Amino acid sequence: MRLRIRRTTWPRPALILTDxxxxxxxxxxxxxxxxRDYGDYETGEYAGTEWDPCHCWDETRSRVLLPLPRFPRRRRDSTDPWGGAHTDEPPF
Incomplete structure (x- = not known):
């Protein structure tokens, strides 16, 4: 088993220890x-790509080390002087 630390965003932001x-x-x-590329049976056109994992690796083997906080998104409306529309009025 060869371990490394990764950052993931799904299902929530976290640092994980993975193989x-x-x-x-x-x-x-x-x-x-x-x-592995595959095509449509009837037309023979390209239809997509599938991932076939190797036997030397288990991609489901991971542990959450540290959950990371979720930062709320800023609203972009005209009342926000830093993220909204440009205004000539002072902020105070």
Whole structure:
């Protein structure tokens, strides 16, 4: 198991401790899996890409170390002198 610290934003902002793919894996070359393009059955056109994870890595193995705070979004209305419309009036 090769651990690293990452920042995640879903389902909430946090620092997590997670596993990494084996760097010398002969199947994936340390990338953790392969992208596989697929097409529409009837037309043969490109329809998307799927991710096939490698056996050397479990991408679901992670632990939350530190939940991070969520900062409220600022409203952008005309009464806000820093984020709203430009005004010539002094703030006080």
């Amino acid at each position: 990494t793919p084996h760097p010398a894996c002969p199947d994936c070359g340390g990338e953790g899996g392969h992208n």
